[in-house]
Amino acid sequence: MEHETKIMSFATQKGGSGKSTITHIIALALSGKAVGKKILVIDADTQGTIKGAINDVRRLKEDPNLKPSYDFEESTLDNLKEVIKKNYGNYDCIFIDLPGTLDVPGVRTALVACDIVFVPILPSQPDLKAAFTTIKQLQEIKSHKQEHESNLDFYCFVNQAEPSRVSTKSLIAALDSYKIPRMEKPLLRYEKYKMIINDFKNILDNKDWATEEFALNGFFEEIKKIIEN
């Protein structure tokens, strides 16, 4: 095998928390010129956000050859295990984009396969509740994996954070009070992030884009450090 592949996912028991968008952004950033990792994104979410973005008709009309800097493969949840095994060793990182529920067949298998899971939490009560369910599940998987001399690391992070707002501060305080492992840096609320899903501009390679906000707030650097650890 050419690579010791890290399998990862942005996962939580809730839809609309930004999983697909962040997967796309981080996969772009890691596979761009600045970092140069070989990345595969497997879209196993029936919602098909990433697949939809790649096959966006309007963009394809403008530039049929435009593709993201990462490789992409679509998979059903039933077939996911085989798709991961088939690609293992050919990439530095495999990101699996999953549906926003942990109880659908195939999702648990994907989580067991993961080396690292990042749990995005929006500053809201339902998101926090969903994160707790997710963390409980991940903790269980981690314990079982450790019995087999393997491991699963998981980190929560605040998505769409507005540091000065009470909701963001309260969320961070709640995570810390329960001693939930979290990333130090939140992903700030920034409208341009949402636009990247239909535009494959690499956030690190384009000075016009969110380089300052994205890189300087340290979120990507922290993720990169975790992955490379």
Add this chain to the structure above:
Amino acid sequence: MSKKNTPFIMSDAFDDLSKKQETDATKIRTGNTETPTDKTPAADTKNTNKKTPATKAEIKPTVKKDPEIIPQHPVLSGERDKPVMLYRKLHDLLLLLKMKRKLDINKTVNEFIYEHLKEKGLLKELELLQETMNK
């Protein structure tokens, strides 16, 4: 980077653990009942022969499907959150329709909605709403 050991996902431990997790997920989905209808590998763990998982055809005869049994899906059995109340009513309605085939569905649905609002103490609000609509 080169590999030294067998990666976890290529090991039997991965298959075993993922099967266990899928079985747990199935239990949650089906309201903790043993229903071997799931098509995922997790369902295979219920088979006694672990080394040679049974095919779907082999599993089929073991499935006991009684059309009169109340469905165990958590939504229909009313085990979850707010919308469940409505679904439970829907389930009752379906059972009723099954018993009385010539039933007026519109009338019955209205009755159920009325009963539900009555239970919740919202009849006054309904009257006020109706008054507003009639103006």
